[in-house]
Amino acid sequence: MDSDLIHNDSFDPEDAYAAEQVEWLLQWNNHLCMESDVAATALKMQLISVNSLKEKLKLKLDQLGEMLGDACSSLEHRSTNKLDDEFQTLKAKLEETQNKIHLLIDRDLELRRTVEQLTHDLQFVTLQKDQLTIERDGMVLKLEEQESSYKGMVAKQDQQIRSMQVIISESQHEICQKEALRRQLLVDLEGQEQVHLQQMEAQRQSLVENNEDSITCSICWVTWDADGDHRVVSLACGHLFGHSCIRNYLMRSESCPICRQAANFLHIRFIFGRHVLPNQTQ
């Protein structure tokens, strides 16, 4: 119909080029129409397939909606049960916690009472500690005084010890001197003893000799006897003689032959002393 219109109204037979162009445009138009038909057909086919997909998707969506509803109801049911359980559990826990809280409150009261008691005790102990601290300070003062007096005593004792050491050293010196003196005296005494012994020996010797003389009758120069005719006798003057010798002598003389004192027979006395009787003692 378009080619008829172009042919009737604007076709110019004189212009072959334009005719060809029109022919070409017509062919191009037919070609485009065919292509658009093909495209429309393809679009229709795609539309059908899209509709089918849409139907399927709708079905799936419905199914999913149902599943979602089921799931929601089941979830709700399950959640409710779970919540009930949790609620019960929480309730039990709450009761337990309340019990614990009551127990804690009791414990707290008990602890408060204990704390009050301890505070009271602590105050008592603090008072005692203060009192003991005062006593301790007093004792420390006393101890310091005692220590100072003790130090004074120690110093005095040291002084005494030093003076005693001086005395001891002096005494030791004196003892040494006295010991030397004693030894000297001992030596002197030994010397004196020796001299004395020598003197005694000399005296003893002289005594022995004297004794010989003293036990000898001075008339006959013979030792007298303890008894018998020549027994020892004395005159009034005390001189000793043999009895027979002095009797014979007094017949001729009236005096002692030793001291010339007057003598006679009546003066003759027997001598009984042992020491003048040498025959019995020797």
Ligand SMILES: [Zn+2]
């Ligand atoms: Zn005689």
Ligand SMILES: [Zn+2]
């Ligand atoms: Zn005489």
